Amino acid sequence: MRCPVCGAPFRHQVSDVVCRECGSFIGDPPKLNASFAGLPTMPKTPSVLDGISPSLLDSMRKAGSLAAGLPTMPKTPSVLDGISPSLLDSMRKAGSLAAGLQTAYSGAALFGDYGRSADLTRSVWAMAELSAIGHALHTTPPFDPTFTEMLRADLGDWRKVKALPKRIFEDPIARLTFYEDRGLNTALTDFSAVTFNEALVVTGIRSQIEPEDEIAESDGSASPSVDDILVAPATNVTAYGYLFAFERQIRLLIAIELEALDGPEWFKKRVHPEMLRRWEEKKATDQKHGVPDHPLIEYADFTDYLPIIEQKNNWREAFERIFVHKPSLQESFRRLYPLRLSAMHARTLIQADQMYVYVEVHRLLTAMRKVERV
Structure with missing residues (x-):
């Protein structure tokens, strides 16, 4: 139709x-x-x-x-x-x-x-803005500078974020305050939980991402444990799916693109020596405990992906054609850092976390899907 x-x-x-x-x-x-x-x-x-x-x-x-x-x-x-x-x-x-x-x-x-807000006009504007974001997610190149600027007005300016206060991982209120300090438009999330999730679906922000499809294409390793999922709040379970889908695909993308340039031992030329040392140490520990062998990229931390991608030679030779605009990509990753670390350590996520997950994972996976071999 x-x-x-x-x-x-x-x-x-x-x-x-x-x-x-x-x-x-x-x-x-x-x-x-x-x-x-x-x-x-x-x-x-x-x-x-x-x-x-x-x-x-x-x-x-x-x-x-x-x-x-x-x-x-x-x-x-x-x-x-x-x-x-x-x-x-x-x-x-x-x-x-x-x-x-x-x-x-x-x-x-x-x-x-x-809405939880007593201001009807504020709630209506927020609904309209959510619709605008959802529309742009499906019609605009994911890392287009103009789109990035539009999102900055609603999700905050993360260009200068270099370090994250430890308290934001433990305290949801501190995390929300941190987001507000970046410039998050809190009107977009100031709804009851049921209405917020409904609005995200109706405006197209949430429902187009199908993380189970991404997981089916991966090798299935390093998934969250059953115990983790059973004890997690519903919002965390959803975040597990979106973040896990993205993490499987970004590891696969990095390995395929860099191996195409330098062969099976690409990490010796394309990964910072200190980062590579950490991977090798974690793999050696696993092997001592009888863990099945996995490629080194499986030992990468979430915060390792961006430094690998934005490294000058890697960006120029492999990733610029995929992500196009480095500052937009950097901001996207930075918005995911606080909630990824919170979700994976069984911390309760807030609605602002969900907004960041749905928007930024959508942008990243959209860009990555353009590469046929991923």
């Missing part, structure tokens, strides 16, 4: 409520799947929004009303500055569609489950 506005093809899944190409709402996707199985069932009403919870419908209805009035509003600085007319049109359509539905819930509060 195709989008009735721009003609772009789409697949039947939750994210197809929004066209990836023009941002318009498109028709008749299936009901939300088991991810939201616990939500109360709505009465059957034919609609492109069928199955979405009343709180989100309420927010979309408000977004439509607000968007309809935008042309007559005085010009003021806003998170909507620069958003395409197609997105505003989508907001209007969402409002019209949502307004026509009958909700089965009486006596609902003004916001229902929509």
Whole structure:
């Protein structure tokens, strides 16, 4: 099927409520799947929004009303500055569609489950900005400098981050404060957990990444333990999947690209001696304990990947054609460092962590998928 506005093809899944190409709402996707199985069932009403919870419908209805009035509003600085007319049109359509539905819930509060913020306008702007980010993720080259600048306005400026305070790995509040100091727009995550996850799916930020597909292509080594997953909160389990998918693929990419240049012992020329020494020590320890043999790249830490990729000769000869813009890539990795270390050590993740995971892993995997042999 195709989008009735721009003609772009789409697949039947939750994210197809929004066209990836023009941002318009498109028709008749299936009901939300088991991810939201616990939500109360709505009465059957034919609609492109069928199955979405009343709180989100309420927010979309408000977004439509607000968007309809935008042309007559005085010009003021806003998170909507620069958003395409197609997105505003989508907001209007969402409002019209949502307004026509009958909700089965009486006596609902003004916001229902929509926002924790008492400021309706702030919540609506945040929903619109999430839509803009989701649209750009599917229509813009992942490390395009303009897109990077757009994300910087919402996710913070990480260009000068060189060291991370230890307390942010233990204390979620300290981590959020650290993000705010970088410039994170906290309005984007100031929702209840259910509504936040729903919004990420509907706006296309979350649902396009399918980490299980990436894992299936890897050799399956170094996966999180069952015990780790069983005791982790649901948000951590999701982060495990996204981060694990990325980590498997970035190791594979590094090994394939550099081995193509220097053969099986590429690490002797392409990895810093101190980093290589650490890998060799960890491998030697494993061998003493009877652990099956693994390639040296399997002993790389998460913080090793960026230094290898951005090393001058490696960047010039292997990775520039994949990631294109080094400063954008550097910022992407830096946003993942705090939450990766928190997730893998059973620390509770916050909603800002989830935002960083979905956006940045999406960008990285999108760039890497362009390489046919990965």
